[in-house]
Amino acid sequence: ADWPAQWQAILAASNRPPPMTLRVHAQRGTAADYAERLAALGMGARILGAPTPQALVLDKPAPVSALPGFAEGQVSVQDAAAQLAAPLLIGTGLKANARVLDACAAPGGKTAHLLELQPDLQLTALDADAQRLTRVQDTLNRLQQKATLKAADARQPATWWDGQLFNAILLDAPCSASGIVRRHPDVRWLRRPDDITALAGIQAELLDALWPLLAPGGRLVYATCSVFRAEGQAQLDAFLQRQPDAKSHDVPGFTGHLLPVVENAPRPGPSLDGFFYALITKP
Numbered sequence: 001a002d003w004p005a006q007w008q009a010i011l012a013a014s015n016r017p018p019p020m021t022l023r024v025h026a027q028r029g030t031a032a033d034y035a036e037r038l039a040a041l042g043m044g045a046r047i048l049g050a051p052t053p054q055a056l057v058l059d060k061p062a063p064v065s066a067l068p069g070f071a072e073g074q075v076s077v078q079d080a081a082a083q084l085a086a087p088l089l090i091g092t093g094l095k096a097n098a099r100v101l102d103a104c105a106a107p108g109g110k111t112a113h114l115l116e117l118q119p120d121l122q123l124t125a126l127d128a129d130a131q132r133l134t135r136v137q138d139t140l141n142r143l144q145q146k147a148t149l150k151a152a153d154a155r156q157p158a159t160w161w162d163g164q165l166f167n168a169i170l171l172d173a174p175c176s177a178s179g180i181v182r183r184h185p186d187v188r189w190l191r192r193p194d195d196i197t198a199l200a201g202i203q204a205e206l207l208d209a210l211w212p213l214l215a216p217g218g219r220l221v222y223a224t225c226s227v228f229r230a231e232g233q234a235q236l237d238a239f240l241q242r243q244p245d246a247k248s249h250d251v252p253g254f255t256g257h258l259l260p261v262v263e264n265a266p267r268p269g270p271s272l273d274g275f276f277y278a279l280i281t282k283p
């Protein structure tokens with residue numbers, strides 16, 4: 001019911017194999033440099049360009065051990081849609097040493113991207129799942145980055161927060177994963193209709209619990225890898241009703257519902273996961 005004109009294209013795209021998309025470390029070279037290194041090894045890749053300037057799509061998926069510089073952190077695997085989160089949160093640049101919270105961080109793809117774009121951030125990476133949080137540490141080690149890791153429920157700041165406000169918060173909330181069915185085909189069978197209501201409830205609790213932790217003038221990005229409005233636009237609209245001081249911003253190419261139906265000539269096939277992004281600021 002959410003996408004009367006697009007639902008068939010979304011389902012068709014969800015049945016196609018996903019592309020393998022890379023993110024080149026912004027402090028260690030351009031996507032064009034890395035494409036040349038790949039070409040020297042006989043691996044073809046397409047540079048995606050703005051709004052994801054560090055992104056490349058491999059012509060053929062490859063094991064990460066075959067990617068030059070992977071172990072040294074020169075490149076990471078991350079879908080192009082996921083590569084919108086960090087630049088949206090940072091905007092034209094956060095102030096030096098800004099305090100940033102990544103509230104649902106594991107396995108750490110967006111945490112790492114934030115530090116690649118602005119290495120001086122004082123970043124706290126939180127996740128409710130201690131086991132998954134170890135993957136954030138692995139990611140940070142590979143990329144030689146530092147963050148404060150905490151295993152806690154982001155909805156209960158009393159259990160983990162030191163009382164200092166954050167200049168920016170990324171809330172990449174748990175969701176139905178309906179936007180990444182092509183990567184996790186089991187989502188189709190594991191999800192039940194009631195789940196969406198339950199997940200939307202958790203997303204609202206996370207938004208409400210984290211909003212007071214944002215400093216005046218701060219930026220909050222709310223993201224879900226879902227195509228459902230209940231986890232996206234409807235969730236944002238309801239939050240703005242509850243928090244009249246919150247202001248949401250349209251950032252073309254970044255915010256709103258990104259549907260996984262984009263056909264990218266000359267290679268046919270969708271190259272983005274389905275996502276929803278909102279940028280919210282506090283006066």
Ligand SMILES: C[S@@+](CC[C@H](N)C(=O)[O-])C[C@H]1O[C@@H](n2cnc3c(N)ncnc32)[C@H](O)[C@@H]1O
Nearest residue numbers: 104105106107108109110127128129153154172
């Ligand atoms: C979409 S994933 C995050 C992906 C991650 N941001 C990345 O880019 O690699 C959502 C995460 O939220 C965590 N989570 C779920 N409920 C939470 C809560 N109440 N507080 C903190 N983390 C939570 C899950 O364990 C999961 O790792």
